[in-house]
Amino acid sequence: MAQDPKAGGLCWNCRKPAAGEDNFCRFCGKSLAGFPWYYQQWGIILLTLLALGPFSLVLVWRSPVLSRATRWLYTVAILGLSYYLCVQSYHAWLALKSALSSMGAMGATGLGI
Numbered sequence: 001m002a003q004d005p006k007a008g009g010l011c012w013n014c015r016k017p018a019a020g021e022d023n024f025c026r027f028c029g030k031s032l033a034g035f036p037w038y039y040q041q042w043g044i045i046l047l048t049l050l051a052l053g054p055f056s057l058v059l060v061w062r063s064p065v066l067s068r069a070t071r072w073l074y075t076v077a078i079l080g081l082s083y084y085l086c087v088q089s090y091h092a093w094l095a096l097k098s099a100l101s102s103m104g105a106m107g108a109t110g111l112g113i
């Protein structure tokens with residue numbers, strides 16, 4: 001998705017006026033040639049999956065690239081994925097616990113879990 005960082009003659013970051021020939025914002029110094037990679041859609045998806053998880057919502061809502069509808073779509077997807085992973089790890093924990101306690105019942109470990 002290509003969007004002009006100077007749309008409306010304003011800097012995408014600080015919303016102060018930016019001239020068409022400027023390469024960097026005169027106020028905040030951000031590049032006006034394009035957006036940082038972590039505000040691009042692929043950057044947000046990569047960070048969500050590899051590092052940030054639900055914390056990438058900050059990027060979703062700060063990104064100047066995404067439209068309002070896209071932001072909500074990402075928000076729902078990220079929250080849904082986080083919830084799913086929480087439920088899955090809870091079930092994994094329960095399975096591990098019952099496996100350990102059945103081992104204990106057989107008198108193999110005596111861990112007392």
Ligand SMILES: [Zn+2]
Nearest residue numbers: 011014025028
């Ligand atoms: Zn600026």
